[in-house]
């Protein structure tokens with residue numbers, strides 16, 4: 592099974608449907624890899640790169656094949672990374688620093704790369720530009736300082752790191768990492784846990800352990816966050832999580848400040864990494880407001896950008912967008928795949944999640960492909976639209 596950074600299978604609880612979905616996803620991924628290799632080896636990937644600058648692929652009514660149509664829209668892509676390095680907790684810990692460096696070299700050569708702030712301004716202004724990229728990292732793992740920072744400096748690439756408030760305060764890894772670590776450390780070959788009835792997991796291999804942890808985290812994302820917190824507290828009484836696995840994994844304030852002084856920007860990623868759609872009003876106030884205040888105090892600078900934990904449509908809400916607007920956030924990024932154009936909501940920015948499993952060829956191909964495929968909800972947006980979509984709160988304010 593392929594573990595990518597998309598958390599795509601979160602709400603799928605039916606085992607057979609999930610297995611079928613995974614089979615299809617794996618087959619699709621294999622096809623992509625074959626096409627990517629063929630394009631790269633024949634030198635055609637450069638031609639694809641040139642093509643996406645003036646064309647888009649859109650579905651054609653009555654046909655399974657997409658239509659290639661001319662487009663003059665400005666396209667803005669945002670890359671979503673988590674860790675860089677291979678010494679982290681089980682999830683997202685397989686991106687070799689050498690490969691990350693090659694990826695940065697590739698985008699530096701082929702794309703216009705700007706800071707997230709500049710990307711937001713250009714999206715707002717409707718600035719016409721060549722395909723443009725911004726680089727983001729979620730969660731604030733320490734290897735961003737030890738492995739990624741020097742590469743970003745070497746290629747003079749701007750980047751934004753989204754920090755989790757409680758992790759900055761406690762230095763501990765977030766709750767979902769603790770579940771992966773717990774399942775990694777459980778002794779024996781099976782494990783039973785309460786998930787709306789008892790669920791038994793076979794833990795016969797490291798892969799089975801990661802699958803079990805994945806299913807538990809996915810299940811918890813569907814629950815109200817206060818319930819999820821109680822569940823985690825009770826779960827941790829039953830399992831052993833070694834302190835040496837949880838400490839020293841996240842960025843420290845002095846590292847954050849050093850990177851900030853060198854031009855890296857920072858955004859908020861809540862206080863405790865909940866699925867934001869599962870928060871009540873009090874929770875929204877704490878997770879969205881408190882995290883902003885904490886980071887602003889720590890950095891001595893405004894925090895304007897936000898990343899939704901997990902980032903899928905089921906992890907977001909209109910109430911959260913209203914809170915983000917009222918707290919003065921400028922943007923919010925998701926993990927829904929695709930490029931952005933002037934006219935998209937600034938609180939629903941799409942990103943391309945970079946998988947640990949991608950080779951450099953896969954990476955180059957997938958970044959190209961992102962700019963070529965029109966995301967579904969953008970198909971109806973007029974090509975030259977320059978006005979940003981206002982949030983409901985802003986609309987109400989304008990109406991008095």
Ligand SMILES: [Zn+2]
Pocket residue numbers: 729730860864899900901
């Ligand atoms: Zn996250």
